[in-house]
Amino acid sequence: MVRIPSVTPAQAGPRSGTPGEARMAQWVTQQLQSLGAQVHHQQVLPGRQNVFGLFTGQSQKWLGVDIHMDTVGVEQMQGDPFDGRIENDRVYGRGSVDTKATLAVCLELLRNRAGKPLPHNLLIAATCDEEDAARGAPAMAHWLKDRNLTLDELAVAEPTLCAPIHGHKGVMRQKYRLHGVAAHSSRPELGKNTITAAAKLALAFDAENQRLAQLSPTPLGRGTVAVTTIHGGVGINVIPDSTEFTIDRRVVPGESASDLADQYLQLARHASPLPVDAENYLLIDAFYRPPQDDFIRRIADWSGQAPATVPYCTNAWAYTPATARQCLIIGPGSIDQAHGAVEWVEITQLQKLADLYARWWGLSS
Ligand SMILES: [Zn+2]
Known part of the structure:
Protein backbone atom coordinates (compact mmCIF):
# COMPACT_ATOMS: atom_id res chain seq x y z
CA MET A 1 0.00 0.00 0.00
CA VAL A 2 2.87 2.38 0.72
CA ARG A 3 3.98 1.76 -2.88
CA ILE A 4 0.63 3.05 -4.18
CA PRO A 5 0.95 6.86 -3.99
CA SER A 6 -2.14 8.60 -2.60
CA VAL A 7 -1.03 12.12 -1.76
CA THR A 8 -3.99 14.34 -0.97
CA PRO A 9 -4.33 16.58 -4.10
CA ALA A 10 -3.91 19.89 -2.26
CA GLN A 11 -0.39 18.78 -1.22
CA ALA A 12 0.66 17.23 -4.53
CA GLY A 13 4.02 18.16 -6.02
CA PRO A 14 6.61 16.92 -8.50
CA ARG A 15 7.49 13.88 -6.38
CA SER A 16 3.99 12.75 -5.45
CA GLY A 17 3.10 10.53 -8.43
CA THR A 18 -0.57 10.50 -9.40
CA PRO A 19 -2.28 12.50 -6.66
CA GLY A 20 -5.48 11.44 -4.96
CA GLU A 21 -6.88 8.16 -3.69
CA ALA A 22 -8.11 6.66 -7.00
CA ARG A 23 -5.45 3.94 -7.29
CA MET A 24 -5.75 3.02 -3.62
CA ALA A 25 -9.55 2.89 -3.94
CA GLN A 26 -9.22 0.50 -6.87
CA TRP A 27 -6.74 -1.71 -5.01
CA VAL A 28 -8.84 -1.76 -1.82
CA THR A 29 -11.94 -2.63 -3.84
CA GLN A 30 -10.20 -5.68 -5.33
CA GLN A 31 -8.94 -6.78 -1.92
CA LEU A 32 -12.32 -6.42 -0.26
CA GLN A 33 -14.08 -8.26 -3.09
CA SER A 34 -11.61 -11.13 -2.95
CA LEU A 35 -12.31 -11.40 0.79
CA GLY A 36 -16.04 -11.77 0.13
CA ALA A 37 -17.21 -8.28 1.06
CA GLN A 38 -20.13 -6.49 -0.48
CA VAL A 39 -18.42 -3.36 -1.80
CA HIS A 40 -20.00 0.07 -2.20
CA HIS A 41 -18.48 3.26 -3.57
CA GLN A 42 -19.42 6.78 -2.64
CA GLN A 43 -18.29 9.66 -4.83
CA VAL A 44 -17.18 12.43 -2.47
CA LEU A 45 -15.28 14.77 -4.81
CA PRO A 46 -14.39 14.51 -8.51
CA GLY A 47 -12.24 11.37 -8.90
CA ARG A 48 -12.22 10.81 -5.14
CA GLN A 49 -14.34 8.29 -3.34
CA ASN A 50 -14.97 6.40 -0.13
CA VAL A 51 -14.88 2.60 -0.45
CA PHE A 52 -17.07 0.55 1.89
CA GLY A 53 -16.64 -3.20 2.40
CA LEU A 54 -19.51 -4.88 4.26
CA PHE A 55 -19.05 -8.30 5.84
CA THR A 56 -22.03 -10.14 7.28
CA GLY A 57 -21.63 -11.61 10.75
CA GLN A 58 -23.67 -13.87 12.97
CA SER A 59 -25.12 -11.23 15.33
CA GLN A 60 -27.06 -8.00 14.82
CA LYS A 61 -24.10 -5.99 16.03
CA TRP A 62 -22.22 -3.66 13.63
CA LEU A 63 -18.53 -2.92 14.07
CA GLY A 64 -16.73 -0.43 11.82
CA VAL A 65 -13.29 0.95 11.05
CA ASP A 66 -12.64 4.27 9.28
CA ILE A 67 -9.22 4.36 7.63
CA HIS A 68 -8.25 7.31 5.46
CA MET A 69 -6.49 6.41 2.20
CA ASP A 70 -4.86 9.76 1.50
CA THR A 71 -1.48 10.88 2.84
CA VAL A 72 0.23 14.22 3.28
CA GLY A 73 2.71 15.45 0.65
CA VAL A 74 6.16 13.97 0.05
CA GLU A 75 8.22 16.90 -1.24
CA GLN A 76 10.03 17.22 2.11
CA MET A 77 10.84 13.50 2.36
CA GLN A 78 14.30 11.95 2.41
CA GLY A 79 14.82 9.13 -0.09
CA ASP A 80 12.09 7.37 -2.08
CA PRO A 81 8.83 8.19 -0.27
CA PHE A 82 7.08 5.14 -1.73
CA ASP A 83 9.67 2.36 -1.43
CA GLY A 84 7.89 0.66 1.46
CA ARG A 85 11.15 -0.93 2.58
CA ILE A 86 11.37 -3.07 5.68
CA GLU A 87 14.39 -2.33 7.85
CA ASN A 88 15.10 -2.63 11.59
CA ASP A 89 11.65 -4.23 12.06
CA ARG A 90 9.99 -1.14 10.65
CA VAL A 91 8.05 -0.41 7.46
CA TYR A 92 9.16 2.88 5.91
CA GLY A 93 7.44 5.29 3.54
CA ARG A 94 4.66 7.85 3.25
CA GLY A 95 1.42 6.49 4.69
CA SER A 96 3.13 3.66 6.56
CA VAL A 97 2.07 5.03 9.95
CA ASP A 98 -0.55 7.58 8.79
CA THR A 99 -2.48 5.49 8.19
CA LYS A 100 -2.30 2.59 5.77
CA ALA A 101 -1.08 0.37 8.63
CA THR A 102 -4.57 -0.18 10.03
CA LEU A 103 -5.95 -1.09 6.62
CA ALA A 104 -3.20 -3.68 6.20
CA VAL A 105 -3.99 -5.15 9.63
CA CYS A 106 -7.73 -5.36 8.85
CA LEU A 107 -7.20 -7.03 5.46
CA GLU A 108 -4.74 -9.55 6.94
CA LEU A 109 -7.10 -10.46 9.78
CA LEU A 110 -9.90 -11.05 7.30
CA ARG A 111 -7.62 -13.09 5.04
CA ASN A 112 -6.26 -15.24 7.88
CA ARG A 113 -9.48 -16.08 9.62
CA ALA A 114 -9.37 -19.48 7.89
CA GLY A 115 -13.04 -19.76 7.01
CA LYS A 116 -14.07 -18.80 10.54
CA PRO A 117 -17.36 -16.89 10.39
CA LEU A 118 -17.36 -13.35 11.73
CA PRO A 119 -19.29 -13.11 15.00
CA HIS A 120 -20.45 -9.56 14.15
CA ASN A 121 -21.19 -7.52 11.05
CA LEU A 122 -18.21 -5.48 9.97
CA LEU A 123 -17.76 -2.35 7.86
CA ILE A 124 -14.28 -1.57 6.55
CA ALA A 125 -14.43 2.04 5.34
CA ALA A 126 -11.53 3.40 3.28
CA THR A 127 -12.13 7.14 3.23
CA CYS A 128 -10.73 10.08 1.24
CA ASP A 129 -9.60 13.66 1.90
CA GLU A 130 -8.70 13.35 5.60
CA GLU A 131 -5.41 15.22 5.18
CA ASP A 132 -7.02 18.17 3.40
CA ALA A 133 -10.51 19.43 4.26
CA ALA A 134 -11.73 16.16 5.86
CA ARG A 135 -14.71 15.76 3.53
CA GLY A 136 -14.60 11.96 3.37
CA ALA A 137 -15.76 11.34 6.94
CA PRO A 138 -18.90 13.54 6.92
CA ALA A 139 -19.80 11.94 3.56
CA MET A 140 -19.52 8.52 5.20
CA ALA A 141 -21.73 9.72 8.09
CA HIS A 142 -24.36 10.71 5.47
CA TRP A 143 -24.02 7.34 3.78
CA LEU A 144 -24.68 5.60 7.12
CA LYS A 145 -27.73 7.82 7.78
CA ASP A 146 -29.09 7.18 4.29
CA ARG A 147 -28.90 3.44 4.91
CA ASN A 148 -30.31 3.77 8.41
CA LEU A 149 -27.21 2.06 9.68
CA THR A 150 -25.90 2.92 13.14
CA LEU A 151 -22.57 1.34 13.94
CA ASP A 152 -22.43 -0.04 17.47
CA GLU A 153 -18.67 0.44 17.72
CA LEU A 154 -16.48 2.47 15.37
CA ALA A 155 -12.69 2.75 15.46
CA VAL A 156 -11.12 5.65 13.57
CA ALA A 157 -7.56 4.89 12.45
CA GLU A 158 -4.73 7.25 13.39
CA PRO A 159 -1.34 6.55 14.97
CA THR A 160 -1.98 6.35 18.74
CA LEU A 161 0.54 3.64 19.76
CA CYS A 162 -2.57 1.43 20.10
CA ALA A 163 -4.00 3.54 22.96
CA PRO A 164 -7.72 4.37 22.82
CA ILE A 165 -8.28 8.10 22.22
CA HIS A 166 -11.65 9.47 23.28
CA GLY A 167 -11.41 13.17 22.50
CA HIS A 168 -9.85 16.04 20.60
CA LYS A 169 -10.74 19.65 19.95
CA ASP A 285 -16.43 20.00 15.56
CA ALA A 286 -14.74 18.62 18.64
CA PHE A 287 -14.80 14.85 19.19
CA TYR A 288 -15.57 13.70 22.69
CA ARG A 289 -16.86 10.44 24.15
CA PRO A 290 -16.82 9.63 27.88
CA PRO A 291 -13.82 7.47 28.82
CA GLN A 292 -16.22 5.23 30.79
CA ASP A 293 -17.86 3.99 27.57
CA ASP A 294 -17.77 0.22 27.48
CA PHE A 295 -15.97 0.06 24.10
CA ILE A 296 -13.25 2.48 25.24
CA ARG A 297 -12.76 0.61 28.53
CA ARG A 298 -12.51 -2.76 26.80
CA ILE A 299 -9.88 -1.53 24.32
CA ALA A 300 -7.99 0.21 27.17
CA ASP A 301 -7.94 -3.08 29.13
CA TRP A 302 -6.70 -5.10 26.18
CA SER A 303 -4.04 -2.57 25.15
CA GLY A 304 -2.94 -1.89 28.75
CA GLN A 305 -3.16 1.86 28.10
CA ALA A 306 -5.51 4.39 29.66
CA PRO A 307 -7.95 6.36 27.47
CA ALA A 308 -6.43 9.70 26.52
CA THR A 309 -7.13 12.83 24.48
CA VAL A 310 -4.92 14.29 21.74
CA PRO A 311 -4.17 17.78 20.39
CA TYR A 312 -4.66 16.95 16.68
CA CYS A 313 -7.88 16.48 14.68
CA THR A 314 -9.10 13.21 13.15
CA ASN A 315 -12.07 11.88 11.18
CA ALA A 316 -13.80 10.97 14.46
CA TRP A 317 -15.39 14.43 14.69
CA ALA A 318 -17.85 13.48 11.94
CA TYR A 319 -19.50 10.60 13.83
CA THR A 320 -22.17 11.37 16.41
CA PRO A 321 -24.04 8.73 18.43
CA ALA A 322 -26.60 8.65 15.58
CA THR A 323 -24.04 7.09 13.22
CA ALA A 324 -21.69 5.46 15.76
CA ARG A 325 -23.09 4.66 19.21
CA GLN A 326 -19.57 4.28 20.54
CA CYS A 327 -16.44 5.61 18.89
CA LEU A 328 -12.74 5.91 19.58
CA ILE A 329 -9.48 6.54 17.74
CA ILE A 330 -6.77 3.90 17.65
CA GLY A 331 -3.91 2.83 15.43
CA PRO A 332 -0.38 1.43 15.44
CA GLY A 333 2.72 3.62 15.63
CA SER A 334 3.22 7.15 16.85
CA ILE A 335 1.97 10.46 15.49
CA ASP A 336 5.58 11.62 15.96
CA GLN A 337 6.48 9.63 12.84
CA ALA A 338 3.63 11.09 10.75
CA HIS A 339 3.97 13.93 8.20
CA GLY A 340 7.79 14.16 8.54
CA ALA A 341 10.82 13.72 6.30
CA VAL A 342 11.04 10.05 7.31
CA GLU A 343 7.91 8.03 8.10
CA TRP A 344 7.82 4.54 9.56
CA VAL A 345 5.81 2.12 11.66
CA GLU A 346 7.16 -0.64 13.90
CA ILE A 347 6.06 -4.13 12.95
CA THR A 348 5.50 -4.95 16.65
CA GLN A 349 2.86 -2.19 16.64
CA LEU A 350 1.10 -3.82 13.68
CA GLN A 351 1.10 -7.10 15.61
CA LYS A 352 -0.28 -5.36 18.68
CA LEU A 353 -3.16 -3.85 16.73
CA ALA A 354 -3.86 -7.20 15.04
CA ASP A 355 -4.15 -8.87 18.47
CA LEU A 356 -6.46 -6.12 19.72
CA TYR A 357 -8.67 -6.22 16.63
CA ALA A 358 -8.87 -10.04 16.71
CA ARG A 359 -10.28 -9.78 20.23
CA TRP A 360 -12.57 -6.90 19.33
CA TRP A 361 -14.00 -8.69 16.29
CA GLY A 362 -14.43 -11.89 18.34
CA LEU A 363 -11.89 -13.91 16.34
CA SER A 364 -9.82 -14.67 19.43
CA SER A 365 -10.43 -14.52 23.17
ZN1 LIG B 1 -3.98 10.32 9.52
Whole structure:
Protein backbone atom coordinates (compact mmCIF):
# COMPACT_ATOMS: atom_id res chain seq x y z
CA MET A 1 0.00 0.00 0.00
CA VAL A 2 2.87 2.38 0.72
CA ARG A 3 3.98 1.76 -2.88
CA ILE A 4 0.63 3.05 -4.18
CA PRO A 5 0.95 6.86 -3.99
CA SER A 6 -2.14 8.60 -2.60
CA VAL A 7 -1.03 12.12 -1.76
CA THR A 8 -3.99 14.34 -0.97
CA PRO A 9 -4.33 16.58 -4.10
CA ALA A 10 -3.91 19.89 -2.26
CA GLN A 11 -0.39 18.78 -1.22
CA ALA A 12 0.66 17.23 -4.53
CA GLY A 13 4.02 18.16 -6.02
CA PRO A 14 6.61 16.92 -8.50
CA ARG A 15 7.49 13.88 -6.38
CA SER A 16 3.99 12.75 -5.45
CA GLY A 17 3.10 10.53 -8.43
CA THR A 18 -0.57 10.50 -9.40
CA PRO A 19 -2.28 12.50 -6.66
CA GLY A 20 -5.48 11.44 -4.96
CA GLU A 21 -6.88 8.16 -3.69
CA ALA A 22 -8.11 6.66 -7.00
CA ARG A 23 -5.45 3.94 -7.29
CA MET A 24 -5.75 3.02 -3.62
CA ALA A 25 -9.55 2.89 -3.94
CA GLN A 26 -9.22 0.50 -6.87
CA TRP A 27 -6.74 -1.71 -5.01
CA VAL A 28 -8.84 -1.76 -1.82
CA THR A 29 -11.94 -2.63 -3.84
CA GLN A 30 -10.20 -5.68 -5.33
CA GLN A 31 -8.94 -6.78 -1.92
CA LEU A 32 -12.32 -6.42 -0.26
CA GLN A 33 -14.08 -8.26 -3.09
CA SER A 34 -11.61 -11.13 -2.95
CA LEU A 35 -12.31 -11.40 0.79
CA GLY A 36 -16.04 -11.77 0.13
CA ALA A 37 -17.21 -8.28 1.06
CA GLN A 38 -20.13 -6.49 -0.48
CA VAL A 39 -18.42 -3.36 -1.80
CA HIS A 40 -20.00 0.07 -2.20
CA HIS A 41 -18.48 3.26 -3.57
CA GLN A 42 -19.42 6.78 -2.64
CA GLN A 43 -18.29 9.66 -4.83
CA VAL A 44 -17.18 12.43 -2.47
CA LEU A 45 -15.28 14.77 -4.81
CA PRO A 46 -14.39 14.51 -8.51
CA GLY A 47 -12.24 11.37 -8.90
CA ARG A 48 -12.22 10.81 -5.14
CA GLN A 49 -14.34 8.29 -3.34
CA ASN A 50 -14.97 6.40 -0.13
CA VAL A 51 -14.88 2.60 -0.45
CA PHE A 52 -17.07 0.55 1.89
CA GLY A 53 -16.64 -3.20 2.40
CA LEU A 54 -19.51 -4.88 4.26
CA PHE A 55 -19.05 -8.30 5.84
CA THR A 56 -22.03 -10.14 7.28
CA GLY A 57 -21.63 -11.61 10.75
CA GLN A 58 -23.67 -13.87 12.97
CA SER A 59 -25.12 -11.23 15.33
CA GLN A 60 -27.06 -8.00 14.82
CA LYS A 61 -24.10 -5.99 16.03
CA TRP A 62 -22.22 -3.66 13.63
CA LEU A 63 -18.53 -2.92 14.07
CA GLY A 64 -16.73 -0.43 11.82
CA VAL A 65 -13.29 0.95 11.05
CA ASP A 66 -12.64 4.27 9.28
CA ILE A 67 -9.22 4.36 7.63
CA HIS A 68 -8.25 7.31 5.46
CA MET A 69 -6.49 6.41 2.20
CA ASP A 70 -4.86 9.76 1.50
CA THR A 71 -1.48 10.88 2.84
CA VAL A 72 0.23 14.22 3.28
CA GLY A 73 2.71 15.45 0.65
CA VAL A 74 6.16 13.97 0.05
CA GLU A 75 8.22 16.90 -1.24
CA GLN A 76 10.03 17.22 2.11
CA MET A 77 10.84 13.50 2.36
CA GLN A 78 14.30 11.95 2.41
CA GLY A 79 14.82 9.13 -0.09
CA ASP A 80 12.09 7.37 -2.08
CA PRO A 81 8.83 8.19 -0.27
CA PHE A 82 7.08 5.14 -1.73
CA ASP A 83 9.67 2.36 -1.43
CA GLY A 84 7.89 0.66 1.46
CA ARG A 85 11.15 -0.93 2.58
CA ILE A 86 11.37 -3.07 5.68
CA GLU A 87 14.39 -2.33 7.85
CA ASN A 88 15.10 -2.63 11.59
CA ASP A 89 11.65 -4.23 12.06
CA ARG A 90 9.99 -1.14 10.65
CA VAL A 91 8.05 -0.41 7.46
CA TYR A 92 9.16 2.88 5.91
CA GLY A 93 7.44 5.29 3.54
CA ARG A 94 4.66 7.85 3.25
CA GLY A 95 1.42 6.49 4.69
CA SER A 96 3.13 3.66 6.56
CA VAL A 97 2.07 5.03 9.95
CA ASP A 98 -0.55 7.58 8.79
CA THR A 99 -2.48 5.49 8.19
CA LYS A 100 -2.30 2.59 5.77
CA ALA A 101 -1.08 0.37 8.63
CA THR A 102 -4.57 -0.18 10.03
CA LEU A 103 -5.95 -1.09 6.62
CA ALA A 104 -3.20 -3.68 6.20
CA VAL A 105 -3.99 -5.15 9.63
CA CYS A 106 -7.73 -5.36 8.85
CA LEU A 107 -7.20 -7.03 5.46
CA GLU A 108 -4.74 -9.55 6.94
CA LEU A 109 -7.10 -10.46 9.78
CA LEU A 110 -9.90 -11.05 7.30
CA ARG A 111 -7.62 -13.09 5.04
CA ASN A 112 -6.26 -15.24 7.88
CA ARG A 113 -9.48 -16.08 9.62
CA ALA A 114 -9.37 -19.48 7.89
CA GLY A 115 -13.04 -19.76 7.01
CA LYS A 116 -14.07 -18.80 10.54
CA PRO A 117 -17.36 -16.89 10.39
CA LEU A 118 -17.36 -13.35 11.73
CA PRO A 119 -19.29 -13.11 15.00
CA HIS A 120 -20.45 -9.56 14.15
CA ASN A 121 -21.19 -7.52 11.05
CA LEU A 122 -18.21 -5.48 9.97
CA LEU A 123 -17.76 -2.35 7.86
CA ILE A 124 -14.28 -1.57 6.55
CA ALA A 125 -14.43 2.04 5.34
CA ALA A 126 -11.53 3.40 3.28
CA THR A 127 -12.13 7.14 3.23
CA CYS A 128 -10.73 10.08 1.24
CA ASP A 129 -9.60 13.66 1.90
CA GLU A 130 -8.70 13.35 5.60
CA GLU A 131 -5.41 15.22 5.18
CA ASP A 132 -7.02 18.17 3.40
CA ALA A 133 -10.51 19.43 4.26
CA ALA A 134 -11.73 16.16 5.86
CA ARG A 135 -14.71 15.76 3.53
CA GLY A 136 -14.60 11.96 3.37
CA ALA A 137 -15.76 11.34 6.94
CA PRO A 138 -18.90 13.54 6.92
CA ALA A 139 -19.80 11.94 3.56
CA MET A 140 -19.52 8.52 5.20
CA ALA A 141 -21.73 9.72 8.09
CA HIS A 142 -24.36 10.71 5.47
CA TRP A 143 -24.02 7.34 3.78
CA LEU A 144 -24.68 5.60 7.12
CA LYS A 145 -27.73 7.82 7.78
CA ASP A 146 -29.09 7.18 4.29
CA ARG A 147 -28.90 3.44 4.91
CA ASN A 148 -30.31 3.77 8.41
CA LEU A 149 -27.21 2.06 9.68
CA THR A 150 -25.90 2.92 13.14
CA LEU A 151 -22.57 1.34 13.94
CA ASP A 152 -22.43 -0.04 17.47
CA GLU A 153 -18.67 0.44 17.72
CA LEU A 154 -16.48 2.47 15.37
CA ALA A 155 -12.69 2.75 15.46
CA VAL A 156 -11.12 5.65 13.57
CA ALA A 157 -7.56 4.89 12.45
CA GLU A 158 -4.73 7.25 13.39
CA PRO A 159 -1.34 6.55 14.97
CA THR A 160 -1.98 6.35 18.74
CA LEU A 161 0.54 3.64 19.76
CA CYS A 162 -2.57 1.43 20.10
CA ALA A 163 -4.00 3.54 22.96
CA PRO A 164 -7.72 4.37 22.82
CA ILE A 165 -8.28 8.10 22.22
CA HIS A 166 -11.65 9.47 23.28
CA GLY A 167 -11.41 13.17 22.50
CA HIS A 168 -9.85 16.04 20.60
CA LYS A 169 -10.74 19.65 19.95
CA GLY A 170 -12.20 20.74 16.63
CA VAL A 171 -11.04 23.65 14.52
CA MET A 172 -12.64 26.51 12.62
CA ARG A 173 -10.47 28.51 10.24
CA GLN A 174 -11.73 31.62 8.57
CA LYS A 175 -10.22 34.14 6.18
CA TYR A 176 -11.57 37.70 6.15
CA ARG A 177 -11.16 40.18 3.36
CA LEU A 178 -11.51 43.87 4.16
CA HIS A 179 -12.56 46.21 1.37
CA GLY A 180 -11.34 49.84 1.37
CA VAL A 181 -10.46 52.61 -1.04
CA ALA A 182 -6.96 53.30 -2.39
CA ALA A 183 -5.57 56.85 -2.38
CA HIS A 184 -2.30 58.74 -2.45
CA SER A 185 -0.65 58.42 0.94
CA SER A 186 -0.30 62.21 1.15
CA ARG A 187 -4.12 62.42 1.27
CA PRO A 188 -5.15 59.55 3.58
CA GLU A 189 -8.54 61.19 4.16
CA LEU A 190 -9.44 60.40 0.53
CA GLY A 191 -8.91 56.67 1.04
CA LYS A 192 -10.28 53.95 3.29
CA ASN A 193 -7.40 52.16 4.95
CA THR A 194 -7.94 48.41 5.32
CA ILE A 195 -4.80 47.85 7.42
CA THR A 196 -5.91 50.15 10.22
CA ALA A 197 -9.36 48.51 10.01
CA ALA A 198 -7.74 45.06 10.22
CA ALA A 199 -5.78 46.21 13.29
CA LYS A 200 -9.11 46.85 15.05
CA LEU A 201 -10.24 43.39 14.02
CA ALA A 202 -7.07 41.81 15.40
CA LEU A 203 -7.66 43.50 18.76
CA ALA A 204 -11.28 42.32 18.75
CA PHE A 205 -10.14 38.71 18.29
CA ASP A 206 -7.57 39.17 21.03
CA ALA A 207 -10.35 40.34 23.36
CA GLU A 208 -12.44 37.33 22.26
CA ASN A 209 -9.57 35.01 23.19
CA GLN A 210 -9.37 36.63 26.62
CA ARG A 211 -13.12 36.13 27.04
CA LEU A 212 -12.77 32.44 26.16
CA ALA A 213 -9.99 32.05 28.75
CA GLN A 214 -12.46 33.11 31.47
CA LEU A 215 -15.05 30.43 30.62
CA SER A 216 -15.26 27.25 32.68
CA PRO A 217 -13.30 24.44 31.04
CA THR A 218 -14.89 21.52 29.19
CA PRO A 219 -13.41 18.00 29.41
CA LEU A 220 -11.09 19.13 26.57
CA GLY A 221 -10.21 22.49 28.10
CA ARG A 222 -11.25 25.84 26.66
CA GLY A 223 -11.69 27.19 23.17
CA THR A 224 -9.02 29.54 21.87
CA VAL A 225 -8.76 31.94 18.94
CA ALA A 226 -5.59 33.29 17.35
CA VAL A 227 -4.92 35.67 14.47
CA THR A 228 -2.55 33.72 12.24
CA THR A 229 -1.80 35.72 9.06
CA ILE A 230 -2.35 39.23 7.75
CA HIS A 231 -1.60 40.43 4.23
CA GLY A 232 -2.30 43.92 2.98
CA GLY A 233 -1.03 46.92 1.10
CA VAL A 234 0.59 47.38 -2.29
CA GLY A 235 3.17 50.12 -1.76
CA ILE A 236 4.72 52.39 0.84
CA ASN A 237 2.96 55.43 -0.59
CA VAL A 238 -0.51 53.96 -1.23
CA ILE A 239 -3.47 53.76 1.16
CA PRO A 240 -4.23 50.00 1.17
CA ASP A 241 -7.62 49.11 -0.27
CA SER A 242 -7.49 45.40 0.51
CA THR A 243 -6.29 43.34 3.46
CA GLU A 244 -6.66 39.63 4.19
CA PHE A 245 -6.62 38.18 7.61
CA THR A 246 -6.92 34.62 8.93
CA ILE A 247 -7.88 33.18 12.29
CA ASP A 248 -7.66 29.72 13.84
CA ARG A 249 -10.33 28.92 16.41
CA ARG A 250 -10.08 25.71 18.45
CA VAL A 251 -13.51 24.25 19.10
CA VAL A 252 -14.57 22.45 22.30
CA PRO A 253 -17.44 20.01 23.01
CA GLY A 254 -20.82 21.74 23.00
CA GLU A 255 -19.80 24.20 20.27
CA SER A 256 -20.66 23.97 16.58
CA ALA A 257 -17.88 24.97 14.20
CA SER A 258 -20.35 26.19 11.58
CA ASP A 259 -22.30 28.28 14.14
CA LEU A 260 -18.98 29.77 15.26
CA ALA A 261 -18.15 30.65 11.67
CA ASP A 262 -21.40 32.66 11.46
CA GLN A 263 -20.83 34.31 14.85
CA TYR A 264 -17.26 35.26 14.06
CA LEU A 265 -18.20 36.86 10.76
CA GLN A 266 -20.67 38.99 12.76
CA LEU A 267 -17.93 39.79 15.27
CA ALA A 268 -15.61 40.81 12.43
CA ARG A 269 -18.26 43.00 10.82
CA HIS A 270 -19.02 44.62 14.15
CA ALA A 271 -15.34 45.37 14.87
CA SER A 272 -14.37 46.58 11.41
CA PRO A 273 -15.20 50.10 10.21
CA LEU A 274 -14.96 48.80 6.61
CA PRO A 275 -16.90 46.04 4.78
CA VAL A 276 -15.73 42.49 5.49
CA ASP A 277 -16.48 39.18 3.85
CA ALA A 278 -15.31 35.75 4.95
CA GLU A 279 -14.32 32.40 3.56
CA ASN A 280 -14.41 29.26 5.70
CA TYR A 281 -11.44 26.91 5.44
CA LEU A 282 -12.12 24.18 7.91
CA LEU A 283 -15.20 23.51 10.00
CA ILE A 284 -14.55 20.61 12.33
CA ASP A 285 -16.43 20.00 15.56
CA ALA A 286 -14.74 18.62 18.64
CA PHE A 287 -14.80 14.85 19.19
CA TYR A 288 -15.57 13.70 22.69
CA ARG A 289 -16.86 10.44 24.15
CA PRO A 290 -16.82 9.63 27.88
CA PRO A 291 -13.82 7.47 28.82
CA GLN A 292 -16.22 5.23 30.79
CA ASP A 293 -17.86 3.99 27.57
CA ASP A 294 -17.77 0.22 27.48
CA PHE A 295 -15.97 0.06 24.10
CA ILE A 296 -13.25 2.48 25.24
CA ARG A 297 -12.76 0.61 28.53
CA ARG A 298 -12.51 -2.76 26.80
CA ILE A 299 -9.88 -1.53 24.32
CA ALA A 300 -7.99 0.21 27.17
CA ASP A 301 -7.94 -3.08 29.13
CA TRP A 302 -6.70 -5.10 26.18
CA SER A 303 -4.04 -2.57 25.15
CA GLY A 304 -2.94 -1.89 28.75
CA GLN A 305 -3.16 1.86 28.10
CA ALA A 306 -5.51 4.39 29.66
CA PRO A 307 -7.95 6.36 27.47
CA ALA A 308 -6.43 9.70 26.52
CA THR A 309 -7.13 12.83 24.48
CA VAL A 310 -4.92 14.29 21.74
CA PRO A 311 -4.17 17.78 20.39
CA TYR A 312 -4.66 16.95 16.68
CA CYS A 313 -7.88 16.48 14.68
CA THR A 314 -9.10 13.21 13.15
CA ASN A 315 -12.07 11.88 11.18
CA ALA A 316 -13.80 10.97 14.46
CA TRP A 317 -15.39 14.43 14.69
CA ALA A 318 -17.85 13.48 11.94
CA TYR A 319 -19.50 10.60 13.83
CA THR A 320 -22.17 11.37 16.41
CA PRO A 321 -24.04 8.73 18.43
CA ALA A 322 -26.60 8.65 15.58
CA THR A 323 -24.04 7.09 13.22
CA ALA A 324 -21.69 5.46 15.76
CA ARG A 325 -23.09 4.66 19.21
CA GLN A 326 -19.57 4.28 20.54
CA CYS A 327 -16.44 5.61 18.89
CA LEU A 328 -12.74 5.91 19.58
CA ILE A 329 -9.48 6.54 17.74
CA ILE A 330 -6.77 3.90 17.65
CA GLY A 331 -3.91 2.83 15.43
CA PRO A 332 -0.38 1.43 15.44
CA GLY A 333 2.72 3.62 15.63
CA SER A 334 3.22 7.15 16.85
CA ILE A 335 1.97 10.46 15.49
CA ASP A 336 5.58 11.62 15.96
CA GLN A 337 6.48 9.63 12.84
CA ALA A 338 3.63 11.09 10.75
CA HIS A 339 3.97 13.93 8.20
CA GLY A 340 7.79 14.16 8.54
CA ALA A 341 10.82 13.72 6.30
CA VAL A 342 11.04 10.05 7.31
CA GLU A 343 7.91 8.03 8.10
CA TRP A 344 7.82 4.54 9.56
CA VAL A 345 5.81 2.12 11.66
CA GLU A 346 7.16 -0.64 13.90
CA ILE A 347 6.06 -4.13 12.95
CA THR A 348 5.50 -4.95 16.65
CA GLN A 349 2.86 -2.19 16.64
CA LEU A 350 1.10 -3.82 13.68
CA GLN A 351 1.10 -7.10 15.61
CA LYS A 352 -0.28 -5.36 18.68
CA LEU A 353 -3.16 -3.85 16.73
CA ALA A 354 -3.86 -7.20 15.04
CA ASP A 355 -4.15 -8.87 18.47
CA LEU A 356 -6.46 -6.12 19.72
CA TYR A 357 -8.67 -6.22 16.63
CA ALA A 358 -8.87 -10.04 16.71
CA ARG A 359 -10.28 -9.78 20.23
CA TRP A 360 -12.57 -6.90 19.33
CA TRP A 361 -14.00 -8.69 16.29
CA GLY A 362 -14.43 -11.89 18.34
CA LEU A 363 -11.89 -13.91 16.34
CA SER A 364 -9.82 -14.67 19.43
CA SER A 365 -10.43 -14.52 23.17
ZN1 LIG B 1 -3.98 10.32 9.52
